[in-house]
Amino acid sequence: MTTQTILLTGASGGIGTAVADAFAGDGWRTILCGRSRESLESTAETVSEAGGTPVVRPLDVRDEDAVFDTLLETIPETLDVLLPAAAVMPHAPGERPLDEEYYEDVRTVLDTNVYGLFTVLREALQFMPSDGRVLVPSGSVARDPKPGMGTYAPSKAAAEALARGFAIDVDQTVGIVDPGLVATALTGDTGRDPTDVAELFQWAALECPAEKLDGEIVGLREWKQATR
């Protein structure tokens, strides 16, 4: 059987690392991308322990040429699953009302969470077969405003809109996966253990019917209903 390939941006921590471990444990080839080589090497260690042979590739998703070169140099034949998890929130959740947001942070957040997401999808889809799947991680703040989330919340709303737009325009399945609150650097380590939600992403990639994912949001409820 051909080895399947998943590329993850934001693989240097949190949800990306947990999902990479889970896929590697099932024999997938993992391509790990993020800005920090040191953090990626540490993810690669746990991925190797899970049984995989990861490819480590430092990458800033805001650099579209680097994104294309990375894909060209790392994708063996085709890319089966894409997890574009790279995102930033330059403040603790709840601590940055929009009317106090720093202009510099607005640019960084939109460049990373929206432009960077667009770039990764735009370039990666060229390497994906028509049954390939893109899992865009997002959360309820994209839809239900909560105080103090700064530009992060609108950036995730834009990320969800991008996912729906690509879903309409391309053959591949492009969906939004909402894992609830997960304890990562982004959330100040509040929420579920990332390893507990990795299976949700695997289900979305492998078992969720394409029509339930394409342009849609799947989360813990849909996963539990489908698997219990």
Ligand SMILES: NC(=O)c1ccc[n+]([C@@H]2O[C@H](COP(=O)([O-])OP(=O)(O)OC[C@H]3O[C@@H](n4cnc5c(N)ncnc54)[C@H](OP(=O)(O)O)[C@@H]3O)[C@@H](O)[C@H]2O)c1
């Ligand atoms: N945690 C939650 O509760 C939650 C809930 C719903 C959705 N999400 C989404 O899930 C995804 C992963 O978040 P997380 O919670 O796992 O946060 P995290 O641990 O902070 O991971 C974010 C990752 O993005 C990478 N990154 C940031 N800027 C980048 C850039 N310009 N280029 C490439 N990589 C970049 C970071 O690595 P480097 O610093 O090494 O680049 C890091 O590995 C995000 O899209 C987030 O919005 C999170």
